[in-house]
Every structure is written in structure tokens, then in C-alpha cells.
Amino acid sequence: xxxxxxxxxxxxxxxxxxxxxxxxxxxxxxxxxxxxxxxxxxxxxxxxxxxxxxxxxxxxxxxxxxxxxxxxxxxxxxxxxxxxxxxxxxxxxxxxxxxxxxxxxxxxxxxxxxxxxxxxxxxxxxxxxxxxxxxxxxxxxxxxxxxxxxxxxxxxxxxxxxxxxxxxxxxxxxxxxxxxxxxxxxxxxxxxxxxxxxxxxxxxxxxxxxxxxxxxxxxxxxxxxxxxxxxxxxxxxxxxxxxxxxxxxxxxxxxxxxxxxxxxxxxxxxxxxxxxxxxxxxxxxxxxxxxxxxxxxxxxxxxxxxxxxxxxxxxxxxxxxxxxxxxxxxxxxxxxxxxxxxxxxxxxxxxxxxxxxxxxxxxxxxxxxxxxxxxxxxxxxxxxxxxxxxxxxxxxxxxxxxxxxxxxxxxxxxxxxxxxxxxxxxxxxxxxxxxxxxxxxxxxxxxxxxxxxxxxxxxxxxxxxxxxxxxxxxxxxxxxxxxxxxxxxxxxxxxxxxxxxxxxxxxxxxxxxxxxxxxxxxx
Amino acid sequence: xxxxxxxxxxxxxxxxxxxxxxxxxxxxxxxxxxxxxxxxxxxxxxxxxxxxxxxxxxxxxxxxxxxxxxxxxxxxxxxxxxxxxxxxxxxxxxxxxxxxxxxxxxxxxxxxxxxxxxxxxxxxxxxxxxxxxxxxxxxxxxxxxxxxxxxxxxxxxxxxxxxxxxxxxxxxxxxxxxxxxxxxxxxxxxxxxxxxxxxxxxxxxxxxxxxxxxxxxxxxxxxxxxxxxxxxxxxxxxxxxxxxxxxxxxxxxxxxxxxxxxxxxxxxxxxxxxxxxxxxxxxxxxxxxxxxxxxxxxxxxxxxxxxxxxxxxxxxxxxxxxxxxxxxxxxxxxxxxxxxxxxxxxxxxxxxxxxxxxxxxxxxxxxxxxxxxxxxxxxxxxxxxxxxxxxxxxxxxxxxxxxxxxxxxxxxxxxxxxxxxxxxxxxxxxxxxxxxxxxxxxxxxxxxx
Numbered sequence: 001x002x003x004x005x006x007x008x009x010x011x012x013x014x015x016x017x018x019x020x021x022x023x024x025x026x027x028x029x030x031x032x033x034x035x036x037x038x039x040x041x042x043x044x045x046x047x048x049x050x051x052x053x054x055x056x057x058x059x060x061x062x063x064x065x066x067x068x069x070x071x072x073x074x075x076x077x078x079x080x081x082x083x084x085x086x087x088x089x090x091x092x093x094x095x096x097x098x099x100x101x102x103x104x105x106x107x108x109x110x111x112x113x114x115x116x117x118x119x120x121x122x123x124x125x126x127x128x129x130x131x132x133x134x135x136x137x138x139x140x141x142x143x144x145x146x147x148x149x150x151x152x153x154x155x156x157x158x159x160x161x162x163x164x165x166x167x168x169x170x171x172x173x174x175x176x177x178x179x180x181x182x183x184x185x186x187x188x189x190x191x192x193x194x195x196x197x198x199x200x201x202x203x204x205x206x207x208x209x210x211x212x213x214x215x216x217x218x219x220x221x222x223x224x225x226x227x228x229x230x231x232x233x234x235x236x237x238x239x240x241x242x243x244x245x246x247x248x249x250x251x252x253x254x255x256x257x258x259x260x261x262x263x264x265x266x267x268x269x270x271x272x273x274x275x276x277x278x279x280x281x282x283x284x285x286x287x288x289x290x291x292x293x294x295x296x297x298x299x300x301x302x303x304x305x306x307x308x309x310x311x312x313x314x315x316x317x318x319x320x321x322x323x324x325x326x327x328x329x330x331x332x333x334x335x336x337x338x339x340x341x342x343x344x345x346x347x348x349x350x351x352x353x354x355x356x357x358x359x360x361x362x363x364x365x366x367x368x369x370x371x372x373x374x375x376x377x378x379x380x381x382x383x384x385x386x387x388x389x390x391x392x393x394x395x396x397x398x399x400x401x402x403x404x405x406x407x408x409x410x411x412x413x414x415x416x417x418x419x420x421x422x423x424x425x426x427x428x429x430x431x432x433x434x435x436x437x438x439x440x441x442x443x444x445x446x447x448x449x450x451x452x453x454x455x456x457x458x459x460x461x462x463x464x465x466x467x468x469x470x471x472x473x474x475x476x477x478x479x480x481x482x483x484x485x486x487x488x489x490x491x492x493x494x495x496x497x498x499x500x501x502x503x504x505x506x507x508x509x510x511x512x513x514x515x516x517x518x519x520x521x522x523x
Numbered sequence: 524x525x526x527x528x529x530x531x532x533x534x535x536x537x538x539x540x541x542x543x544x545x546x547x548x549x550x551x552x553x554x555x556x557x558x559x560x561x562x563x564x565x566x567x568x569x570x571x572x573x574x575x576x577x578x579x580x581x582x583x584x585x586x587x588x589x590x591x592x593x594x595x596x597x598x599x600x601x602x603x604x605x606x607x608x609x610x611x612x613x614x615x616x617x618x619x620x621x622x623x624x625x626x627x628x629x630x631x632x633x634x635x636x637x638x639x640x641x642x643x644x645x646x647x648x649x650x651x652x653x654x655x656x657x658x659x660x661x662x663x664x665x666x667x668x669x670x671x672x673x674x675x676x677x678x679x680x681x682x683x684x685x686x687x688x689x690x691x692x693x694x695x696x697x698x699x700x701x702x703x704x705x706x707x708x709x710x711x712x713x714x715x716x717x718x719x720x721x722x723x724x725x726x727x728x729x730x731x732x733x734x735x736x737x738x739x740x741x742x743x744x745x746x747x748x749x750x751x752x753x754x755x756x757x758x759x760x761x762x763x764x765x766x767x768x769x770x771x772x773x774x775x776x777x778x779x780x781x782x783x784x785x786x787x788x789x790x791x792x793x794x795x796x797x798x799x800x801x802x803x804x805x806x807x808x809x810x811x812x813x814x815x816x817x818x819x820x821x822x823x824x825x826x827x828x829x830x831x832x833x834x835x836x837x838x839x840x841x842x843x844x845x846x847x848x849x850x851x852x853x854x855x856x857x858x859x860x861x862x863x864x865x866x867x868x869x870x871x872x873x874x875x876x877x878x879x880x881x882x883x884x885x886x887x888x889x890x891x892x893x894x895x896x897x898x899x900x901x902x903x904x905x906x907x908x909x910x911x912x913x914x915x916x917x918x919x920x921x922x923x924x925x926x927x928x929x930x931x932x933x934x935x936x937x938x939x940x941x942x943x944x945x946x947x948x949x950x951x952x953x954x955x956x957x958x959x960x961x962x963x964x965x966x967x968x969x970x971x972x
Contacts, residue, residue: 017834018833018834019833019834020834020846020849023845023849024845024846027845101848104848104852105844106844106908106909111907119918119919120906120907120910120919121907121919122906122908122909122911122919122972123907123908123909123972124909124911124970124972125852125853125909136852137871139848139849139851139852140848140849141850142850142851144849144850145833145890145892146891146892147850147851147855147889147890148870148888148889148890149890149891149892150870150889150891151860151869151870168860169891170859170892170893170894170895173891173892175892262834
């Protein structure tokens with residue numbers, strides 16, 4: 001066992017109202033500058049829909065993430081280092097600006113300088129890249145609230161693989177919002193794809209970052225990331241990505257997207273995991289078993305053996321205490337209501353989602369049943385193949401069982417708490433069937449419904465006394481994950497001896513410069 | 524005159540949606556030439572008064588004041604019979620069969636002077652909300668010492684309210700929701716009138732006084748006050764009408780109870796004495812389909828709804844560069860894909876919507892989220908961005924409201940009858956314009972701006 005700590009996020013999709021506050025505050029904080037106009041470290045997609053960039057989930061097309069070779073070993077889907085070398089000046093798997101969008105602005109000055117007598121002057125969109133007049137045809141949130149869905153949403157990769165025909169009509173409409181940031185994966189394919197060793201996963205908290213000094217702009221991280229959450233800054237010629245707001249995380253504060261979330265749907269906390277088990281878990285043969293495999297990598301912070309192993313591995317005591325209080329670990333492992341996004345990409349993503357019950361509850365109510373009656377909701381969950389299979393394609397590589405159980409647990413919490421509040425009789429058989437104790441239901445209710453700021457964000461601050469050592473070590477070592485046998489390399493199985501017990505000694509905390517100095521040609 | 528936003532000025536915010544009073548505080552000074560609305564009012568008042576010296580002087584106006592709710596006027600029409608004095612059905616008596624006729628003296632040259640100070644009438648009349656008198660007493664003295672006094676002119680010696688923060692201080696001092704003494708006094712006045720015990724609702728915070736400085740530090744929980752209808756305490760969050768339901772304070776109605784039966788004769792005439800369902804007005808039957816008779820293009824006649832937009836207030840929060848890039852960059856009309864197909868429209872095509880009132884140009888957002896036969900254009904986006912010239916009018920296209928017109932309902936004109944009496948911002952003639960019909964057609968995809 002080689003315990004490591006990771007800051008991990010869970011988002012409760014039932015609470016997302018699609019207001020895009022997270023996208024806007026993230027953009028204001030991190031990517032509101034020339035070169036990153038089209039970059040959204042955080043974006044919110046309406047599902048069903050193609051997402052951003054269009055159809056990023058289709059790895060047949062983009063070749064992101066990992067796959068297994070004939071011997072069952074992990075290989076980058078984009079192919080070997082040799083293929084990379086051959087395509088280094090033309091990477092066919094790279095999305096273009098058309099797949100993202102041509103960002104636009106307006107010639108606002110014309111509104112003020114229009115000659116007197118102009119009746120209600122109006123200006124059209126202009127490309128923020130070329131300055132030329134632009135006819136917007138696609139964008140970072142083009143499909144808001146199912147706009148254009150009848151024409152386009154069947155090409156959503158999560159629908160395209162479904163055997164059922166998804167009806168695009170008013171009577172069977174369902175939608176939910178999917179906010180996305182970088183997954184800060186345990187087995188990041190972006191890190192493994194980088195020819196320059198510029199991407200690294202910080203060993204102290206698992207945040208995946210781009211070293212702006214090392215990045216040479218080859219962009220294999222962009223194509224290697226199956227979530228398309230590494231972006232290319234066309235001004236600096238360097239890759240950039242979600243930093244999980246590490247300066248805030250180091251200070252014990254939530255990310256900007258979490259801090260400003262109107263629906264309070266985000267949770268941040270520590271998950272302890274066994275770094276030696278990651279590669280084997282990511283190489284689980286059946287993609288449908290990857291969810292369980294990833295769960296098996298997580299370590300139970302209540303286990304005293306784990307606690308002592310963690311402290312021996314250099315994880316500070318207060319981090320272990322925080323792991324025990326972690327809302328994220330509770331939602332993922334204790335209550336099993338949160339699920340990973342596309343585990344079949346085999347990157348072991350660390351931003352998990354509570355699937356939305358509302359499409360089911362809406363359908364239950366539309367059918368004339370009480371949406372708070374667990375029997376009716378359970379029957380609807382099973383009858384509604386379409387949202388269920390769709391959610392399974394997003395979260396469990398198509399296996400509906402974990403999604404169904406998560407939705408049933410959410411339904412049980414609603415019905416039990418409703419009955420309790422109203423003083424009604426309720427039966428416990430549904431909870432018993434799901435092996436939920438009364439305390440489980442109450443804990444889950446507190447987490448989902450009334451968790452306060454300090455309950456949603458349990459983030460131990462970085463240890464200042466380690467900062468100098470971490471920073472000094474960084475320059476020498478780069479990232480542990482690219483050394484032999486580390487999860488970022490994959491395919492070699494767990495490392496055996498020789499190395500340090502934990503990555504902390506070799507890890508670096510780098511004060512990352514996101515904005516490179518402008519070159520003369522930009523001035 | 525560009526006005527400062529709420530991050531550039533001092534102001535107060537409090538609604539009946541939550542039990543807190545917030546301050547607005549300037550994070551930055553108003554940029555460029557912008558000034559706070561308070562400053563504009565102040566400057567305008569000064570200039571207006573200067574000009575009024577020569578042009579207007581002191582005048583007397585005759586004002587028709589509506590029969591007001593929570594005043595004796597609401598008993599003016601016993602039995603809900605609205606007799607028309609103009610038709611000779613009844614004698615014209617101001618305040619009974621017609622509005623009150625009031626003579627108001629307008630001292631225009633002294634407007635600015637008056638505007639700067641808390642006037643003397645509050646000393647003798649107090650403040651009244653919903654018929655409940657709040658006896659103002661020591662508050663005026665408090666404001667004198669806190670805000671300072673006017674040194675000269677007609678307002679000499681009165682408390683100053685000539686700066687936005689001082690004005691806020693006066694509001695907080697004169698309301699029961701932020702001044703515990705007034706809350707208790709107001710409830711005591713209500714006790715005398717209703718015979719039910721109420722003042723205890725405010726006793727736990729009788730000594731509290733929320734100042735503007737308090738609200739700058741953090742939003743403050745308001746005090747339970749007769750100005751609102753809900754109880755508010757450590758143990759209970761505000762909910763409307765709980766004082767009526769739980770403490771048996773009579774409702775402000777004809778019977779003092781909640782009642783659904785309205786026996787006003789106009790209600791009887793329209794068949795609405797009890798709540799009933801009314802379908803939307805059939806505007807096509809009333810105004811015709813409004814299609815251009817010899818139209819070459821396929822046209823769709825649809826219900827045209829203009830609801831409020833998602834998570835924004837009119838153009839605020841949606842017509843900024845971030846949010847425009849996070850959707851379609853300009854106005855859209857949402858329509859069902861079957862409707863769109865029937866007139867050859869695809870997603871993101873330019874379309875024109877028009878009716879007897881006007882025309883607007885927008886992109887089509889084609890979706891199965893909207894039922895066939897209905898189109899939505901959210902209210903109300905910037906009309907200077909991505910707004911091309913309309914083919915139909917040759918002018919820059921209008922907005923959602925170019926196609927709407929107020930349709931007034933006769934029963935909203937009932938007055939002088941208990942709860943059906945005028946109350947500022949509460950009850951009076953209202954318009955319904957959010958349910959229209961419009962003709963939609965695909966226009967030339969060549970647009971000019």
C-alpha cells in the first residue's frame with residue numbers, strides 16, 4: 001500500500017440550474033486574456049448534447065485517454081511514442097477552433113460613434129481572433145437548454161451508442177446540465193502524452209498542472225485528454241488547463257467555481273488512495289468494471305491501518321483527519337451516490353457526479369404518480385430506459401445497475417425525509433433493500449440538503465513548512481508520475497521497491513506562471 | 524446620463540422575499556462620467572429650483588387621488604355598486620362616488636431645499652404603512668444628532684438626508700423592521716385597533732436599532748414589524764400572512780377574512796365572482812391571423828410568449844461578453860422543431876416575427892423543449908447587439924416588446940371597495956401583454972446591421 005492524498009470534487013447534478021456562474025467566474029479569474037478567448041477551464045453543457053468541444057466524448061474520433069492492448073496492458077489510445085514522433089508536426093487527433101468555437105466580440109465603439117440621426121445603431125459579432133465579421137455557428141454553450149437538439153443531439157456520443165431510439169419530442173423531453181472541469185485524474189493521459197514532461201500531477205494533492213516553462217506547445221496533451229480539458233494558448237504557444245485553483249486550495253479555500261456556485265452543488269475534500277493499485281485498476285479488462293475498480297483504489301480513512309500508513313507515507317495528520325471528514329469520500333464510497341464521468345477512458349477521473357434524479361421524478365409526476373413515493377419512483381427508474389441508459393453511458397460505461405442504485409438511494413432519502421418532516425408513516429423496506437441504515441439516510445440528507453460551506457468544502461491547507469522543500473525538489477525531479485512505473489506512465493504494473501514510500505519527497509509545488517511573457521511579435 | 528450600478532454607490536435592499544436588509548457599498552467610484560442616481564436627483568433638484576425661481580414659482584395643483592386601500596375610502600361603494608356620477612346615476616361626491624380632490628401646493632423654487640432634509644410633517648403625522656400608524660418620536664432627534672442638521676433656509680434645524688448614506692440612515696431609523704421601538708409601538712397601535720395581542724412579536728428585539736453601518740458590516744436580520752404580514756424571530760423564519768393566520772389579525776379585506784367570493788357588480792358581470800379558469804384571449808379571433816395576404820414565404824402563426832429569461836434580469840447578467848459567448852451572441856426566438864420545419868427554418872436561421880404591433884428579427888433556437896404552436900422570446904435583451912435591419916420595416920429590428928401591447932382587464936379598474944381599492948405598487952390597473960400571437964417566417968439570410 002502506498003497511500004496518497006488527492007483533492008477531489010463531487011457535483012450534485014440535481015442542483016445544477018445551468019446559470020453558468022461557475023464558467024463566468026472561472027473565466028474572469030483564469031482565462032480572461034488574449035490567447036485564451038475560447039478556453040473554458042470550467043464549462044457547463046446541456047445534456048443530451050454534443051458538449052464542448054463538439055463530440056469530445058467520441059474517442060474513436062479523438063483518440064483521447066487509454067485503451068488496452070492485446071495483452072491487456074494500458075496503452076495511450078493515440079498510439080505509441082513512435083506514432084507521436086511521426087505526427088509531431090501534424091497531429092490528426094487535434095480538435096480545431098471549429099470544434100471549439102470562434103470566440104467573438106462586438107465593435108462596441110460603433111454604438112457610441114454612430115452619426116447623429118442613426119436610428120438605434122446595432123453591431124454584429126466579430127471574431128475575437130481575426131477581427132473579421134463573424135456569423136456564430138457553434139460555441140461553448142451553443143446547445144443551452146436543448147437549443148438545436150432535434151437536429152443535433154442524436155450525434156451526442158452517449159446517445160449514438162444506445163440501442164433505443166431517443167425521441168426528440170416535447171412529450172419525452174429530458175435535460176440536465178453537466179458542469180465540467182479538469183478531472184485531475186489518477187492516471188492522467190495528458191501527463192503521459194506530453195513529450196516534454198511539462199504536465200505533472202502534484203503528489204501532495206493530485207492537482208494536474210502544466211509547467212509553463214517546460215511546455216513546448218506540441219499539444220499532445222490536448223489530444224491525449226479524453227475530456228478535452230487541456231487547451232492551447234495561441235498567443236503563448238503553451239498548453240493551459242484547469243488548476244483546481246491551487247493557490248486557493250493551498251490556503252484551504254474552495255475553487256472559484258465552487259465558491260461562486262449558486263446551487264451549492266459542489267463538494268471538495270480529500271480522498272486517500274493506494275497509488276500502487278492505480279495502474280492495475282485502470283487496466284481492468286471490462287470497462288463496466290472500471291467504476292468498482294476505481295472504488296477499490298480508494299482507501300477507507302476510518303481504517304486505522306490506512307491512517308498509520310498514510311502518516312508514515314508523509315501525509316500530514318490534519319490531512320488524514322480531513323480525509324475522515326471528507327464529504328467527497330462519503331458521497332463516493334460510503335453512500336455510493338456519486339459516480340465517475342466516463343470511467344471507460346481509463347484515466348481514473350477524480351471529479352465525480354451525483355446523477356440527477358429530476359428527469360425520473362419529472363416522469364413519475366407526469367405519469368400521475370407521487371414523485372415522493374419510492375415505489376412509484378423505483379418503478380419509473382426501471383421503466384425509463386432512456387434517461388437511465390443515457391446516465392449509465394456517461395457515468396458507468398453503460399452499466400445501469402450502479403446508476404439505478406444511486407438514484408434509488410436519492411429517492412429513499414427524499415421520501416424518508418419528507419415523511420419525517422410531515423409526520424407521515426413510511427416503510428423502511430426500500431432503505432433496507434439498499435442497505436441504508438437510518439443514520440445513512442440522515443447523513444446523506446445532511447450532505448445533500450443542508451451541508452454548509454464548511455461541510456461542503458473540507459480542504460486542509462498546505463503545510464507551509466514543506467513549501468521550500470517541495471519547491472526546491474521540483475526543479476530537479478519534475479513529476480513523480482512520469483518516472484518508471486508511476487501511474488502517469490501506465491502499462492508497467494505497480495512499482496516494486498527502490499523508490500520513496502510516498503511521492504512527497506520528490507514532488508514539487510511549483511508556483512506556476514500561467515501567463516507567459518509576451519513575445520515581441522505580440523506587442 | 525449614465526447611472527452608477529449598485530457596486531458603485533450606497534443604497535439599501537430589502538424585499539418581502541427574504542428577512543434581511545442589505546446595504547450596497549461602492550467597490551469602486553462610478554466610472555467615467557457616471558454618477559449615482561442620488562447625485563443626479565440632487566443636482567437636478569438644485570438646477571430645477573434655480574430655474575423655477577423665474578419660470579414656475581409657487582403653484583397650486585388640483586389632484587385627483589384614488590380611493591385608497593387601508594383608508595376609510597375603501598368603504599365608498601357599499602355593496603360593490605359602482606354608480607356613475609357622469610351618467611347621473613348618483614351625485615358626484617369626492618371621496619365617495621369619485622376620487623378625492625386635493626389641492627397641493629408646489630413650492631418649486633424650494634424643491635431642492637426640501638429635498639435635502641427630513642421635513643416637519645413627520646413630527647405631527649408620523650409614518651403610516653398599510654393603515655398602521657408608526658408614532659415617530661425620538662427618531663427625529665436621533666437623526667439630527669447622527670446626520671447633522673441643515674443650517675439655513677426653510678429646512679433649518681431639520682435632519683440632513685442630502686447624501687445617499689444619510690438617506691439610508693433615515694430609512695432605517697423610521698422603519699419598524701430596523702427599529703425595534705417602532706415595531707413595538709406599531710404593534711401596540713394595531714392591538715388597540717384589532718383587539719388581539721401582537722406586540723409580543725417584537726418584544727425580543729424591542730431595543731434593537733439597525734444602523735447603516737451595521738448593514739455595511741453584514742446583512743442584518745430584520746425585526747418583526749406590522750409593516751409586513753409575517754412573524755419573524757429566532758425560532759421562526761418569515762413567511763407571509765402568518766400574523767393573520769396564527770395571531771388572528773384581521774385580513775385587510777371586506778370581511779376581515781380570506782375570502783374568494785367577490786360581490787362587486789363588475790365581477791358579477793364578467794362571471795368572475797368566484798375564481799375561475801380563463802383561457803388565454805383568442806387574439807386571432809379578435810385581431811385576425813395578421814398574415815400578410817399575398818405572402819410568398821411559408822408563415823407560421825403561433826402564440827408569442829415573452830417570459831423572463833433564465834437567471835438574468837432583462838439584459839443584466841446575459842448581455843455581457845462572457846454570457847453572449849456562452850450562447851448565441853444575440854437575440855433568439857425559441858420554437859418547436861415541427862413548427863420550424865413547417866416554414867423551412869433550421870436551427871440558427873434568421874427569422875422575423877411580426878404582428879399588428881411591430882416586428883423583430885432574431886435567430887431561431889429550434890428545440891423540442893417548447894411545444895408546437897408556441898414560440899418564446901425571452902424578455903428583454905440588448906437591442907444594439909446582433910440586431911439586423913428588418914425586411915418588413917427597413918429599420919433595425921425591434922425587441923420582444925415590439926410585438927406586445929398592454930391589454931387591460933376591466934375588473935382591474937374596480938376601486939373604492941375594500942381590498943379592491945388602490946394601493947401604490949400593490950393594487951391598481953395592470954396590463955397583461957405577455958400572451959400574444961405573432962407570424963413567424965424565415966427571412967433572407969443576408970442581414971445588414
